[in-house]
Amino acid sequence: MNPTVALLLAQDGIATGAIYALLAMALVLVFAVTKIPFIPIGEFVVYTALTLVVIQANQVPRTVWLLIAAGCIAFITDIVAFVRERDRAASGGIAPLWLSAAQNLLLPAVIAAIVTMLSQQPRIMPVDMLMAVLIVVPLAPIIYRLAYQPLVSANPLVLFMVSIAVHFVMVGLGLNLFGPDGDRAEPYADWQLELSGQIVRGQVVMVLVAAVVLMVILYLFFARTVPGKALRAVAVNRIGAQLVGIGTATSGKLAITLACLIAALCGLLISPGVTLNYLSGELIGLKGFVAAVLGGFVSYPLAVAGAFVVGLLESYTSFWASALKEVIVFSMIIPILLLRTFASRSDMGEH
């Protein structure tokens, strides 16, 4: 390996590391607020990327129909829940149902109408990207409503099993929606930079810039806004949050939606660089998981650091031992877990 190759690999590693960092942060956020290990996060990356590919081919992506169908199911679930609660408590009007109808029926319909209308028009690339995000992200609160909200006080093990189920359902639907073939989107950054003799691809620069901007926005959201502070409050003390009126379901929905928005943006960022198919989400999501585990699933900065370790490791092993690339990345979790077990043994003894 000569220095040029080493630097190229480093570039790649940092760019993928930035993506894993965003995913790891999203996973830590969801876990802190809801205790859900959100395995299907990788599917949101892939759904967005493949939806973008279809939009760029001037077709209406079939994810639109999935959104409409899922919205209808969520609305019916809300009606059933409403009727049941009404048996027990006669107070409260029909307002929650209107809200549910707006969110689960009207919003998907409006998005479908916009996408169908625009799909035949000449567009610029940011519009395509926005459309892909608009189709995929509203699936997040619906999935939360259907899969997780009924289990709001379940323990993480149950939530883990539900996550696996959601993951498999989304992979199966993905095969149906996008077909078995892989694809990549049109490049959004064709240019290159030359930094003291080293060529840096525009795509890498864009990924890094986007990742940093997103992290700053997330930081400001959590540090400065009331909804952000409310999410932190749930993570810090769930009962305390309930006592001031921060609903577990409301905050869970918000956390998952936010995480899926991050995942969708990751999907946009990587879509021109990597060929993705319906199965690719699994590995992407799991690597975000490894990064989050490196951070102990609680610390954002450690998760980000872990993500860059994963990205660089992946990049260099693909050069030296590309057949064993995934094995090496995932084996890394074993020493980390051992280390964490030994490190936490001292507090275990006190219980």
Added chain:
Amino acid sequence: MAAVLDVKGLQVRYGGVPALAEVDIVVEQGAIVSVIGPNGAGKSTLLNAIMGILPANASAKGQIKFEGAEFSGLSVEKRVFGGMSLVPERRELFGAMTVADNLLLGAQRLRHIGAANPMSQLDMIYQMFPRLKERHTQFAATLSGGERQMLAIGRALMAKPRLLMLDEPSLGLAPLIAQETLNLVSRLSETTSILLVEQNAKAALNVSDAGYVLEMGKVTAQGPAASLATDPRIIEAYLGVGKKKANPGN
């Protein structure tokens, strides 16, 4: 006077174990009502059931009428938005967040009901507890016991509750601060009705309008606070005066 809270036939079981059996409690508008009784009588369970924060293995039955509306079966957030506030025994503060943020989040109810200025209470809270103003940038976890109690009460008051429930507000505090807390409770009744659970029965009855004695999950005595405080059986059991001294004739 209309009843703010009217609880009838409230039963709570943990798994199969009964904790409360057919408890009836009424809190009149603007009144301070205290619930006294030995450890394990179900006092905290009573407040948690009214607030809707019983643990997952508990089941509750019975009527909880709040300002005329049935509240049993509602989620905690709906009860908070309706006007209930609970200061729990364990305070349940947001330890890793600042004092100011704790208070800010206390106003979620006012944001939900669309109040013009959700933070209108803040100045009043800072006036009531100048200590909290001094420490507003400090993490809640770094406060002393008394300050944490102030913050817990302040956070609950940020919602402008119609009914404030306090679970052992003087627990773990130095006697002087405990007494101050109870004096504060009596001042708070100008703006809200109060349901108070207190170990220090004598001090609690001193500031209350009415009282209930809870034993083994049942109400065994009730009435105006003044008459409970002179009831020989209650004096003997809870007011810390020796048997012979209190009832020489018996």
